[in-house]
Amino acid sequence: MSQTILYARVSTKDQNLDHQLTQAEAAGHKVDEVVADHGISGITTHLCGRPEGKRLYDKLRRGDVLVVRWVDRLGRNYQDVTDTIRDFMRRGVVIRTVINNMTFDGATSDPTQMAVRDALIGFMAATAQAQAEAIKEAQKAGIEASKANPAKYRGKKPSYNRETLLQVQSMLSEGQRPSWIASATGLTRQTVLRIKADPVAAHAAVDRWR
Template sequence: MTKTFLYARVSTSEQTSEHQLVQARDAGFDILDEDVITDHGTSGVSTRLADREGGKELLYKLREGDTLVVRWLDRLGRNYRDVTDTLRELLRRGVTIKTVINKQTFEAHPKSATDEAVRDALIGFMAAQAEAQAQATKEAQAAGIAHHKATAPEKFKGRKPGFTRVQFDQIAALLDAGLGHSSIAKETGVHRNTVIRIARDKSAADVALSRWGM
């Protein structure tokens, strides 16, 4: 018996597989809850479908005559080569792929060579578009981060340490010597709670100083 699977890749906390399932059902796809396969917090750029836990399950379960539904091809991935290779392998297996957005259908068994050529060209175009969008998003994010680093560095550096490099070195030395937190605070002029935080994680305190060029 053939099945219809939904593959949902969820890469951020704002996305949900439930939302993608609702969209698919609203578009007319009859999908059982147990036939929804999801990858959570997975990049579509750096991680191939075959290397994701959900992707492995999907590739194992799909059989000839089955239908794979995705919100759009970018759910399968945002790497042109990975997406096109995956789609062509599934089509060779006899799996038909359908998208919720734009309602595209990639038939496993096209009626003619012309239909097959059109199908393959469309796959290439959509996969290239997904990668291009991912690259554009990455560049926009990088530009935004650079802008905010220049205009609001405190948001990226975190709170400025309440101690200097000299005080940090003094605290570290006194901690190594076995002095108590209260005594160190009195000796260095640094608040006792700050001394305790440094004692718990010296490396984090060192990194915080470095971020602020201290």
């Protein structure tokens, strides 16, 4: 009997897995089991190198469905993400994303459909890596700005922490509407728009209030 497994990943101890399951269920996925890695970076650690990622490979069988919020949960490295998705497809596993409602499987043998599918996988994997690199640069710039002005007035404390800020940036890079992001994160739409307009300043504000 086939099963539907949600794989979730959080990279800091402050992050919470609940919203990933809630989003999946709201999108219509009937999740049989959640497999999750905590405190794991998607940039430096490939899926097969994570404790629960390894277990995921052992659990999934032909006909099973693997649900992820987006491909960045599998990894933030282009080669790793594309290799992982293609490996699962060869095993007969169907991969579905909550955001954008994408489905990847190996059922088709039509070369044109295969080419389109593989191109889309590559694009999404490249976007995940580019997004991670952009966030890293914004963090670095924010830290440097904070160091350059250590005595500067801290300003109003931001209504978000680092984890929420990264979540907002991730959703923005995936094309989600500011109003939807605000609802999902508990922030105001105006706050989301400010983060979108100046992510460096947003990271600097978090650094000042660490």
